[in-house]
Amino acid sequence: MVSINPPDPDSSYLHKIWFGVLHFLLTIGSHWLSLWGAVTCTVTAVFIVMMFLLDTIGYFHNPYAGIIAFVVLPSIFVAGLVIIPIGIHLSNKKKRRQRASGEAEAERFPRLDFNEARVRHVISVFGFITLANILILAAVSYKGVQHMDSSEFCGQTCHTVMTPEFTAYERSPHSRVECVNCHIGPGASWFVKSKLSGSYQVYAVTFNRFPRPIPTPIENLRPSRETCEQCHWPEKFIGNRIVVKTKFSDDEANTPLKTVLIIKVGGGHLESGNAGGIHWWHMYSQNKITYIPADKQRQQIPWVQLADPQGKITTFVAADSKITADELSKIPVRTMDCIDCHNRPxxxxxxxxxxxxxxxxxxxxxxxxxFIKKQALDLLTKEYPTQQVARDAIKSGLENFYRTNYPQIFSTRQAAIVTSIAALQQVYSTNVFPEMRIAWGTYPNNIGHQDFPGCWRCHDDNHVSADGRKIPQDCSTCHDLLATEEANPKVLPDLLTGF
Ligand code: HEC
Ligand code: HEC
Ligand code: HEC
Ligand code: HEC
Ligand code: HEC
Structure with missing residues (x-):
């Protein structure tokens, strides 16, 4: 058995520390398990500190680096910490057994006698190392939580699964808003909920059990009052908004046609005298609209109820709905909020x-x-098994078209053709994701009524109340149409210059 003599009481301070460390190492090294734990801890701690520093200077952009630095390494570190005392305990037990064979009664616990220099040394080195460990763990768990709330983590870790959402997000007006601001919001309880459902998602991705495409609406999305409204003030009066849409025709000249709308976004307050428009009518600050959807995607809405600021309640029922009152009563009633229109913000x-x-x-x-519009539309709306196949088909399709039908243009306008191909390939790969079974229009957008039912789920002149009131569909309810698909709308030069 190795042993060291206690240091001289009046030896130097450095000397004492040296003895302390030696004693500590002896205690830890007394069993292979604690030795192994100590080595693991030391090595991982060095790596963690290195990764931490690299992350702090902004070296990492890779989501996996964060997982290794703040999840995997700390777990190994903690496992190492846990086996150190187990090893020490086992080694003490062994010593006691050896002693017991000679003595009548074995000691059950090691004696902590602070008069012994060895005990004092081990305890103080142990205390110092524990303090360092607590610091490392605190810093790492703070960073870990921060990392797991980052958009890189949510959007890029489970590569295939989140690619569509992350790609669309990065090109949207909210690309600088973190995923967690809309999906979790402030407060501890939603944080815990999200980590629980996140653990299930990790399982689902690991074992390839996730649905393709991810179904919407997200059933337990946090109410928008606690997410969107952290940034958007719902009573804000926005007023009217002019929207100019340009649509290229499918003729040879791709003739552009313009639609000009004044959208009555509205907002405001009854008290300030500016209440009105789309936002004021539907937002529960003064009106409350509830509804019952007949399908999972909330695209058919047979029952709608309005509680107005005076407290009057009006119920509208779709005249042609086939769903029975009994079936309706079994579906939960939903209060309309931002997401019922802005489901694709x-x-x-x-x-x-x-x-x-x-x-x-x-x-x-x-x-x-x-004919670029017509060709593009034809090529982009075909079905392809992967994005790569689509990109190749778009390239060869356009090249063949111009080579065969417009050889002159094919040879003189190469640069225009090449950039057009690249832009169209990008349009395809930012909107269609065959790997996740997301095709054009897989996720309906509830703003408008052109490609999906949208506003017309309720505003169809067919939802009628008992006293004959209808949810209106007149074209001027929501917007004034100043021009519809005109080549040169007369209003534009009057309204704006430069368009
Ligand atoms: C501005 C708010 C907002 C931000 C930021 C945001 N989301 Fe969403 N997300 C939504 C809303 C709202 C829905 C619900 C759509 C529905 O229920 O129909 C949604 C739906 C989803 C879905 C379900 C599938 C789909 O396409 O609808 C996934 C997956 C998702 N988000 C992941 C992410 C990830 C990953 C990030 C960050 C990279 C993120 N979200 C950032 C608001 C947001
Ligand atoms: C962390 C703050 C934040 C949160 C949370 C947030 N937004 Fe936004 N939102 C913004 C900012 C900033 C803009 C302006 C972006 C710009 O003009 O480019 C914006 C713009 C918008 C726009 C106008 C987009 C356009 O095309 O001009 C809509 C609509 C919108 N948000 C809806 C929502 C909805 C719905 C939610 C909740 C699901 C939400 N926002 C959550 C900050 C936020
Ligand atoms: C009844 C449907 C509906 C509801 C509910 C709704 N919005 Fe809107 N919102 C619209 C429409 C329509 C527009 C105009 C869109 C356009 O111009 O393309 C709009 C525009 C906006 C804009 C852009 C305004 C601007 O400056 O031009 C923001 C921001 C916005 N909404 C946020 C919200 C928030 C936050 C909520 C929830 C508190 C909400 N909306 C609820 C339909 C709705
Ligand atoms: C869930 C059903 C529902 C949906 C979806 C819906 N609305 Fe409404 N909306 C109503 C109800 C109910 C009223 C109140 C009708 C009434 O009492 O005249 C209303 C009223 C309005 C009004 C005021 C009408 C008036 O009498 O001046 C406007 C404008 C409006 N909605 C615009 C929209 C737009 C734009 C959308 C789509 C982005 C939309 N709504 C989607 C239910 C809905
Ligand atoms: C309940 C509200 C509502 C009613 C009623 C309504 N619209 Fe719209 N309409 C919208 C919204 C919202 C948009 C989308 C604006 C946007 O995309 O920015 C829109 C867009 C349009 C567009 C432009 C489409 C595009 O993308 O080029 C046209 C055209 C249009 N509506 C025509 C009509 C006509 C015609 C009627 C009457 C039969 C009508 N709308 C009734 C809400 C309504």
Missing amino acids: THIYKMPGPAIDEVMLVKRVDPSLP
Whole structure:
């Protein structure tokens, strides 16, 4: 058995520390398990500190680096910490057994006699190391929580699964808002809930048990009052908003047609005298609208109820609904909030027509190429097994078209054709994700009524109250249509210059 003599009482301070460390090492090294634990802890601690420093100077952009630094390494570190005392305990037990064979009664616990220099040394080194460990763990768990709340972690760790949402998010008006601001919001209880459902998601992804596409609406999404309204003031009066839409036709010249709308977004307060428009009518600050959807995606709404600021309640029922009153009574009633209209505030998957129009408007796809709109639409709306196959097909499709039908243009306008192909490939791969079974229009958008029922789920002139009142569908309820698909709307030069 190795032993060291206690230091001289009046030896130097450094000397004492040296003895302390030696004693500590002897205690830890007395069993292979505690030795192993100590080595593991030391090695991981060095790595954690290194990763921590690298992360602090902004070296990492990779979501996996964060998982290793703040989840995997700390877990190994803690496991190491746990086995150290187990090893010490086992070694003491062994010593006691050896002693017991000679003595009548074995001691059950080691004696902590502070008069013994060895005990004092071990305890003080132990205390110092524990303090250092607590500091490391506190810093790492803070960073870990911060990391797991980051958009890189939510959006990029489970690669295939979140690619569509992350891609759409990065190109949206909310690309600087973290995922957690909408999906979790402030407060501890939703944080815990999200970590619980997150653990299930880790399981689902690991064992490939997740649905494709991810079904919506998200059943237990936090009410928007506690998320969106942290940033958007619901009573804010927005007033009218002018929207100009350009649609390119499918003729040879891709003739642009313009639609001009004044959308009555509204908002405001009865008390301030500016109440009105879309926002004021539906927001529960003064009106409360509840409804019962007949399908999971909330696209059919047979029953709607309005409680107005005076407390009067009006119930509207779809005249042609086939669902019985008994079936209706079994479905939970939902209070309308931001998400019932803005269900795609950030994961905005576009429809092919408007998505192509958008890149043509900014000339990333050259509108002077003959029939480019029609060709693009044909190529982008075909079904492809993967994004790569789609990209190749878009390239060869467009090249073949111009080579065969417009050889002159094919040879003189190569640059325009090449940039147009790249832009169209990007339109496809930011909106369609065959790997997650997301095609054009898989996720309905509830704003508007062109491609999905949207506002017309209720505003169809067919939802009638007992006293004959209807949820209105007149075109001027929600917007004034100043021009509809006109080549040169007369209002535009009057309203704006430069368009
Ligand atoms: C501005 C708020 C907002 C932000 C920021 C946001 N989301 Fe969402 N997200 C939503 C809303 C609202 C829905 C619900 C759509 C529904 O229920 O129909 C949703 C739905 C989803 C869905 C379900 C599938 C789908 O496409 O609807 C996933 C997955 C998702 N979000 C992941 C993320 C990830 C990952 C991030 C960060 C990279 C993120 N979200 C950031 C608001 C947001
Ligand atoms: C952390 C703050 C924050 C949260 C939370 C947030 N938003 Fe926003 N939102 C913004 C900012 C900032 C903009 C302006 C972006 C811009 O103009 O580019 C914006 C813009 C918008 C717009 C206008 C988009 C456009 O096309 O101009 C809508 C609609 C919107 N948010 C709805 C929502 C909804 C619905 C939610 C909840 C699901 C939400 N927001 C949550 C900060 C937030
Ligand atoms: C009845 C449907 C509906 C509801 C409910 C609704 N909105 Fe809107 N909101 C709209 C429409 C329609 C527009 C105009 C969209 C457009 O111009 O394309 C709009 C526009 C906006 C804009 C952009 C305003 C601007 O400056 O131009 C923001 C921000 C916004 N909504 C936030 C919210 C928030 C936050 C909530 C919940 C408190 C909410 N909305 C509830 C339909 C709704
Ligand atoms: C869940 C059903 C529902 C949906 C979806 C819905 N609304 Fe409404 N909306 C109502 C009800 C109910 C009223 C009150 C009708 C009444 O009493 O005249 C109303 C009233 C309005 C009004 C005021 C009408 C008036 O009499 O001046 C406007 C504007 C409006 N909605 C716009 C929209 C827009 C835009 C959308 C889509 C983005 C939309 N609504 C989606 C239920 C709905
Ligand atoms: C309940 C509200 C509501 C009613 C009623 C309504 N609309 Fe709309 N409409 C909208 C909203 C919201 C948009 C989307 C604006 C946006 O995308 O920014 C829209 C968009 C449009 C567009 C532009 C579409 C595009 O993308 O090019 C046209 C055209 C249009 N509506 C025509 C009509 C006509 C015609 C009627 C009458 C039969 C009508 N709307 C009734 C709410 C309504």
